Amino acid sequence: MKAVAVYPARQAVGIADVAEPHIATPTEVKLRMLEVGVCGTDKDICAFAYGTPPPGQDRFVLGHESLGEVVEAGPGVADLRAGDLVVSTVRLPCPDANCAACRAGHYDFCMTGNYREHGIKGLDGFMTEFVVEDRHNLHPVARELREVAVLVEPLTIAEKALIEVREIQQRLHWDGGQQLAVVLGSGPVGLLGAMVLVNAGFETYVYSRSPKPNAKADVAEGVGARYISSEETSIDQMAEQVGNIDLIYEAAGAPQFAFEVLKHLGSNGIYVFTGVPRDQAPVEFDTERIMYNLVLKNQVVVGVVNAGRQAFDNAVRDIGVFAVRWPQALGAIITGRYPMEAFHDPVMGKAGGIKNVIEIGVRGRAQRAPRDEAAAVAGRP
Numbered sequence: 001m002k003a004v005a006v007y008p009a010r011q012a013v014g015i016a017d018v019a020e021p022h023i024a025t026p027t028e029v030k031l032r033m034l035e036v037g038v039c040g041t042d043k044d045i046c047a048f049a050y051g052t053p054p055p056g057q058d059r060f061v062l063g064h065e066s067l068g069e070v071v072e073a074g075p076g077v078a079d080l081r082a083g084d085l086v087v088s089t090v091r092l093p094c095p096d097a098n099c100a101a102c103r104a105g106h107y108d109f110c111m112t113g114n115y116r117e118h119g120i121k122g123l124d125g126f127m128t129e130f131v132v133e134d135r136h137n138l139h140p141v142a143r144e145l146r147e148v149a150v151l152v153e154p155l156t157i158a159e160k161a162l163i164e165v166r167e168i169q170q171r172l173h174w175d176g177g178q179q180l181a182v183v184l185g186s187g188p189v190g191l192l193g194a195m196v197l198v199n200a201g202f203e204t205y206v207y208s209r210s211p212k213p214n215a216k217a218d219v220a221e222g223v224g225a226r227y228i229s230s231e232e233t234s235i236d237q238m239a240e241q242v243g244n245i246d247l248i249y250e251a252a253g254a255p256q257f258a259f260e261v262l263k264h265l266g267s268n269g270i271y272v273f274t275g276v277p278r279d280q281a282p283v284e285f286d287t288e289r290i291m292y293n294l295v296l297k298n299q300v301v302v303g304v305v306n307a308g309r310q311a312f313d314n315a316v317r318d319i320g321v322f323a324v325r326w327p328q329a330l331g332a333i334i335t336g337r338y339p340m341e342a343f344h345d346p347v348m349g350k351a352g353g354i355k356n357v358i359e360i361g362v363r364g365r366a367q368r369a370p371r372d373e374a375a376a377v378a379g380r381p
C-alpha cells in the first residue's frame with residue numbers, strides 16, 4: 001500500500017510502498033484512512049527539524065491528524081463495526097514504570113519525554129491506506145461528521161486548554177460575569193480555539209495579522225468572535241479596545257508578539273501558550289513589567305501540548321455542537337483537499353488556505369467533490 005514517508009537521515013520525503021498491516025491482538029482494529037490533516041508540525045518534520053522513525057527503521061509514515069473508517073475489529077472489540085468512523089490518539093505513553101503521568105493514563109503530561117507519537121516520534125503516522133490501532137486509542141465519531149471530523153485532533157488542543165483554564169479558575173470564588181478572551185493567530189488552532197471559547201461563553205476576540213476582509217476573519221466573525229488586525233491595530237490599542245483580558249489563547253507561534261501581548265493580560269488572567277516557535281533569534285524583553293503584573297495581578301501562564309482522553313472526548317462532542325451551530329464556518333476551515341500523490345504543496349506549507357487535508361483513496365473524493373470546490377473558493381486569499 002502507498003504512504004507518504006519521511007527519511008530523516010537522507011533528508012527525503014516521498015511516496016513509498018509499505019506493507020499492509022494486519023490485526024495481531026484481539027483488541028486491535030483495522031482502519032481504512034479517509035483523511036489526514038496537515039499542520040505546522042508536518043512542515044517542520046519535512047524540513048527535518050524533528051521527526052523520529054520507529055526503532056530499527058530509516059523511515060516513518062507522516063501524518064497525525066486522522067480520520068479513519070473501521071474495516072475490521074478484533075474479537076475483543078465489542079463496540080466498533082465496519083464502517084464506523086474513528087479518530088486516533090496521536091501520543092502513546094512512555095514505558096517507564098516511574099512515569100506517574102503515563103502510568104495514570106495522562107500521557108500528554110509524560111515526564112520522561114520517552115512517549116511516542118504517530119507520525120512524529122517513534123511511530124508511523126496516518127498518511128497511508130490502512131492502519132491497525134488498539135481500540136483503546138480510538139475515538140468514535142458520528143457518521144454525520146464525516147466532512148469535518150478530521151478537525152477533531154487539532155481541536156483537542158483548545159479542548160485541553162479549556163480544561164486547564166477551568167481548573168485554574170477554581171481559584172475564583174465569585175461570579176465575575178461574562179469573561180473576555182483574546183485569541184492570538186487565526187490559523188486552524190486559533191480559529192478552533194475561538195470556537196471553543198465562544199461556545200464556553202467567553203466574549204472572544206481574534207487578534208491576527210491580516211486586515212479584513214479575509215477568509216480567516218470570516219470564520220472568526222461567523223462564530224461570533226470579533227476580529228482585529230494587528231497590522232491596523234497596535235497591541236496597546238487592541239488592549240485598550242478589549243478591556244480586562246481574562247484569557248489569552250496564543251496560537252501564533254511568534255514569541256516576541258506573544259510576550260508583548262502578555263504585558264496586557266488582565267487581573268487574575270490566564271495566558272495559554274500553544275505555539276511551538278522555530279529558529280527565532282533572541283529578543284530584548286521588558287521582564288520587570290511582566291514579573292510585576294504576574295505578581296500584582298495573580299496571573300497564570302501555562303503551556304499545553306497535544307491532548308489526552310478527556311480532551312479527545314470533549315473535541316468529539318464539540319465538533320458535533322459546532323457542526324450544528326456554525327456549519328458554514330466550521331466547514332470553511334478546511335480549504336483544500338489533495339490526493340496523496342499531491343502531498344508536496346500542502347505538507348511543505350506552499351498550498352495556502354487555512355487547513356489542508358490529504359484524502360486517502362478515490363472513493364471518498366468522488367463523494368465530496370462539490371463541497372471541495374466551494375471550500376477552495378472560500379479559502380482563496
Ligand SMILES: [Zn+2]
Nearest residue numbers: 039040041065
Ligand atoms: Zn497537527
Ligand SMILES: [Zn+2]
Nearest residue numbers: 094099102110
Ligand atoms: Zn511518560
